[in-house]
Amino acid sequence: MTLAGLPARGAFCAARRLLQAGLIFTVLTAAPQSAHSFELFGWKPFGSSEENSEAVPDPISYEPELTVSNDNERIATELRDASLLMQQKDRPPSGEAGLLARALSDRERLIAQLYAIGRYGGTVEIMLAGIPLETALEQSDLPEARPVSVIILVDPGPVFTFADISISSRGSDLSTDPAFWGLSPGEVAASDEILKAESRMVSVLRGRGYPKAKIAERRITADHSTNSLAVTLIADAGPKARFGAVSVSGTKVTDPAFVVQQAMLPEGELYSPEDLARTRKRLNDLGIFSSVRLVEGDIEGPDGTMPITIEVTERKRHVIGAGASWSSTEGFGVESYWRRRNLFGRGELLSIEGSVGRLGNESLESLEYSARIAFEKPGVFGPLTSFSTSLGARQENPDAYLSRTITYDAYLNRQFTDQLKGRAGAEVFYANEEDVFGDSDYLLVGLPADLTFDNRDNLLNPSKGVFAAFFAEPAYDTLNANAMGFVKGTVSSYYALDESKRFILAGKVTAGSIFAPSVEAVPASRRYIAGGGGSIRGYAYRNVGPRVDGEVTGGRSLIELSGEVRVRMTETIGVVGFVDAGNAYENSFPDFSEGLKVGVGAGLRYFTPIGPLRIDAAIPLDPGPGDPDFALYVGLSQAF
Numbered sequence: 001m002t003l004a005g006l007p008a009r010g011a012f013c014a015a016r017r018l019l020q021a022g023l024i025f026t027v028l029t030a031a032p033q034s035a036h037s038f039e040l041f042g043w044k045p046f047g048s049s050e051e052n053s054e055a056v057p058d059p060i061s062y063e064p065e066l067t068v069s070n071d072n073e074r075i076a077t078e079l080r081d082a083s084l085l086m087q088q089k090d091r092p093p094s095g096e097a098g099l100l101a102r103a104l105s106d107r108e109r110l111i112a113q114l115y116a117i118g119r120y121g122g123t124v125e126i127m128l129a130g131i132p133l134e135t136a137l138e139q140s141d142l143p144e145a146r147p148v149s150v151i152i153l154v155d156p157g158p159v160f161t162f163a164d165i166s167i168s169s170r171g172s173d174l175s176t177d178p179a180f181w182g183l184s185p186g187e188v189a190a191s192d193e194i195l196k197a198e199s200r201m202v203s204v205l206r207g208r209g210y211p212k213a214k215i216a217e218r219r220i221t222a223d224h225s226t227n228s229l230a231v232t233l234i235a236d237a238g239p240k241a242r243f244g245a246v247s248v249s250g251t252k253v254t255d256p257a258f259v260v261q262q263a264m265l266p267e268g269e270l271y272s273p274e275d276l277a278r279t280r281k282r283l284n285d286l287g288i289f290s291s292v293r294l295v296e297g298d299i300e301g302p303d304g305t306m307p308i309t310i311e312v313t314e315r316k317r318h319v320i321g322a323g324a325s326w327s328s329t330e331g332f333g334v335e336s337y338w339r340r341r342n343l344f345g346r347g348e349l350l351s352i353e354g355s356v357g358r359l360g361n362e363s364l365e366s367l368e369y370s371a372r373i374a375f376e377k378p379g380v381f382g383p384l385t386s387f388s389t390s391l392g393a394r395q396e397n398p399d400a401y402l403s404r405t406i407t408y409d410a411y412l413n414r415q416f417t418d419q420l421k422g423r424a425g426a427e428v429f430y431a432n433e434e435d436v437f438g439d440s441d442y443l444l445v446g447l448p449a450d451l452t453f454d455n456r457d458n459l460l461n462p463s464k465g466v467f468a469a470f471f472a473e474p475a476y477d478t479l480n481a482n483a484m485g486f487v488k489g490t491v492s493s494y495y496a497l498d499e500s501k502r503f504i505l506a507g508k509v510t511a512g513s514i515f516a517p518s519v520e521a522v523p524a525s526r527r528y529i530a531g532g533g534g535s536i537r538g539y540a541y542r543n544v545g546p547r548v549d550g551e552v553t554g555g556r557s558l559i560e561l562s563g564e565v566r567v568r569m570t571e572t573i574g575v576v577g578f579v580d581a582g583n584a585y586e587n588s589f590p591d592f593s594e595g596l597k598v599g600v601g602a603g604l605r606y607f608t609p610i611g612p613l614r615i616d617a618a619i620p621l622d623p624g625p626g627d628p629d630f631a632l633y634v635g636l637s638q639a640f
Helices: 014-029 073-082 095-116 133-139 191-207 256-263 273-285
Strands: 062-068 123-128 148-155 161-170 214-223 228-236 242-249 289-296 305-314 318-327 331-341 349-359 368-378 385-396 402-415 420-435 438-446 449-454 465-477 482-496 503-515 557-568 573-585 597-608 611-620 631-636
Touching (some): 073 148, 095 133, 095 148, 123 133, 191 228, 242 256, 256 273, 273 289, 420 465, 573 611
Parallel strands (some): 062 148, 161 228, 242 305
Antiparallel strands (some): 214 228, 318 331, 318 631, 331 349, 349 368, 368 385, 385 402, 402 420, 420 438, 420 449, 438 465, 482 503, 557 573, 573 597, 611 631
């Protein structure tokens, strides 16, 4: 790499300047990231990395100050964010040698940041206790005054623009048009854009079956007389390859043959990064590995086969978890689970789950509770099919009814694509229920099936994509000789209004129908009743729907609509405005004999490493009997 005409920086020799220039792209891509521990409103339940680290020997305190000569606050902010001296001022280095090493590293990082914004003629001077960094390095001694004064003076210099740009390749043709790779003469010569162009070139070649593709030559020349940058990039495709034998390392409990089966790497087929990405996702989705690494071997033989080694690290097999939620209408709820991963060494999962709800709103005997034991086995009919079964008991106690149920189900699950999955199975459902119609028993035998599409970019805090789910179940009540069918669908979508994804529109539509002789023929817990968190916020929990003698009975059809405007104010704080509407109806299709119930509200979001903490306040615009004047909801993740 050539970078001509750079001004002198202190006492640095020409050889060191060229070395800095040659390494600057490596510095940009290898910049360390700060570590974070989980913190919730100042509480660190697992402790911080700083608290658990060993004490620094002979710590030396210092006070840093960074000044930009042209008073450009945007540049100053970017440099402060890149500066170790500024970002780690509360973490004293070890002795004077540690401070000098941090300052020397900082100068390289700041120069790299200037290059990243297209400023190749800038200077960075660092003074330690009034002594230039070069002098301090020579004498290795600083005055004894503490904290040490650290002054960083930056002259950004002029903005450079791209001049001549040459793109070429060996072994496979690539477009020679610089604009195709995001580089255009006259544009700001940001080094990040060069790195992105190189990455795109290599990615295209790898996508064509060249796993060893690389940038063979990079020539960059800065002309300080014209403030321009000439760029020459030459890519080398290397040999074409096909997937060879697949081996596994790192397993202790897991059967290696099972890992190879689930990997689904097509041995003998043309190398494809997309196949590797899908393999990595499939193995991660098993939930039994904490890390998955696919190591590409050497290309061998006349057919160009390349062996792949799957290196895995197994997760702990026993897991205990807990969660909690609260709303002013539904009370406090807690849930916990115990899981045993990789039960027999082929990804099996055994779960025992329990929950208690409406704490604080009901007497002990009238609480809502559930218990469930579930088993799942992946790879039963090939790597994309799994079997799951569960047995659960539940008591529900909304104002409309009291329900005690026992459910057993078994499903075959199929992953059709990365975004589309479905399942079909059988279910036995027993219920003893008390509602406005009296005390009734039901025993349903059904064949449930559902289909789910999900291409959201984040499950807990999506900014784009669509989630859609469709459920259907024909069932027969053997105790009362009634046939019935259940159908329900929901679609939610997300759209970011700006590139930084600070303004997001979110919407959800849910609709359902039950085909049965009458409302009374359907178990109360299976009827459609709206209201509460996850439905129409502001209204009482399961308190919106058809009534008999003033008591909610539930209906055979449902419609729910929700819209939110989500605004991220800072990196950790966001606000939300929302409108929910919906209702349940007696007939199998909504007849809108009663208008939609509408709730409006606003919420606060606190973004944590595991998802946004949600606090919503909602007001019902058309409250009915039992509905509050307003309602509060607290939970983790967005409302939908």
